[in-house]
Amino acid sequence: MKKVLLSFMLMVTCCLFASVAFANDKLFLSGDITLEEANKVIDAAKAKAQEQGTLMNIAVVDAGGNLKAFARMDGAFLGSIDISVKKAKTARYFNMSTTDLGAAAQPGQPLFGIEATNDGLAIFGGGELILDTDGVIIGAVGVSGSSVENDVAVSKAGASVLSKRASKKKN
Amino acid sequence: MKKVLLSFMLMVTCCLFASVAFANDKLFLSGDITLEEANKVIDAAKAKAQEQGTLMNIAVVDAGGNLKAFARMDGAFLGSIDISVKKAKTARYFNMSTTDLGAAAQPGQPLFGIEATNDGLAIFGGGELILDTDGVIIGAVGVSGSSVENDVAVSKAGASVLSKRASKKKN
């Protein structure tokens, strides 16, 4: 009896997991950032970092704020793993760059202390929204590993690659 | 006066971050997994998943157990982001596959309850060590998104690509 039950449970598990019960295109919102697009963002960011001579952690989250892709360049800060992911999430959580959020989180400003929420936010530049060709937010990229100025430049290079390519399409 | 001080501190900061004070090869131990190698692991894992028709989260950590690269295939489980990272870390943390660790962590087994340590471990299959050509542990890969059986197959496909290529080199 117990054996039968086990077999049945194993069967159910296999059905649930082994063969995906939905068509792939029903598993996530159409228009959300794809892995292919996320990798393009990372490649563009990496190219900008190499041009700068910096070593970066680069994280991409999707429209739901969940990690989609990540890369740490050889020798880049270990502490920037978490910061790059937090920058990407923070940008998407509040639909603005972490530069803009950070300005509002300074001492005396309205959002002072916001970095203590959400298990820790990143409130300095290097997190940028990723928009599609229609301007819809489809994710965000977070970059950490050098000065804030360099992080911002690399994150913008990454974020813009999808919209730039898109706008070329339109012309 | 205050302005001068701020400018000076900004300058110091820029110097600290913008120009890395060390040569790149002094920033991490030689022999650790590189981003190029980590991406090869992810590509091999992804190819195996596509052969299976499954949707996977794939995470690679370095010899220190720190995240090096990550990819979530389109439509793959959101809950598997954390699991794939934990599988990779768990394998490196105990220098064995999560399958082997899981066997010792079952009720009645010696390591029952180990998953409550290290902020949560993954104690089922899908985490495999990555060895270099000399058999030195240089990282680990964690895969999550389908049945444990499929996860294991994909993680092994990923982990073996570096040693396989290496052994081809030797011939």
Next chain:
Amino acid sequence: MKKVLLSFMLMVTCCLFASVAFANDKLFLSGDITLEEANKVIDAAKAKAQEQGTLMNIAVVDAGGNLKAFARMDGAFLGSIDISVKKAKTARYFNMSTTDLGAAAQPGQPLFGIEATNDGLAIFGGGELILDTDGVIIGAVGVSGSSVENDVAVSKAGASVLSKRASKKKN
């Protein structure tokens, strides 16, 4: 039957753990800080603290940012256990002293708020990188228990002992 299975699993577990399946030198990257070296760092730091008449917590992490050795002098602050470990990790995470990181994390400075990342960073002096004779980063030391000035002096005394001894070797 069940008994046989359990015996078998126990046997497997013992094999997995009791006899390490790898040669020791394949378990970690060559060049990483050894326990003997970490203890030398702690001894040098402790000697400096005794010279100061202070009571310190001293933590050493390896190249991967993982705790290698720790000592709390009798009567030293309990709250400095966590701080000393965080100082060591923070220094390694960003490849600079916590003094330098702290300067960039003040209100109005570019990295204001960084302490909310990585499950909490220590952004005041007392964390210093440990370099080998070739200048490669092999770990970091964190010291906490007195004024920041004293903490810094003790952490520097600890960090420098390996490179100092090394340079003596060269002569």
Next chain:
Amino acid sequence: MKKVLLSFMLMVTCCLFASVAFANDKLFLSGDITLEEANKVIDAAKAKAQEQGTLMNIAVVDAGGNLKAFARMDGAFLGSIDISVKKAKTARYFNMSTTDLGAAAQPGQPLFGIEATNDGLAIFGGGELILDTDGVIIGAVGVSGSSVENDVAVSKAGASVLSKRASKKKN
């Protein structure tokens, strides 16, 4: 005025931290484990591990359950840093070996699930109480890195060194 205030605060801080305001022997309970004793525990545990041919993480906590000393042997599991500390704390938290606590935490037993409390406990062997010559609990040692059987043997070798030496004194 602001300058004077700053000077005053700096002075206060220096008094608080630089010169310890209490005699050292008033800073902690007399009889609590000393760093010298904790290091003897670690040395005895390490000697036993070397005799076994195993690679261990060894943690010692004091009577208050706070980390006193720690050592990770070269090549020992990274995941055992946390486990060794948790074993030491768990033993002291419940004034029994983790072997005994673990027996009561098995499925169907009274304390099933206890490992989810206290930010994670370790409920398998390798954590042992440290007693002084009068049988007073002065701390605990946690060992992790091999089979539970080996971990237990090493932790007992460590824990007994203080009472053993003590009993020799008595004779």
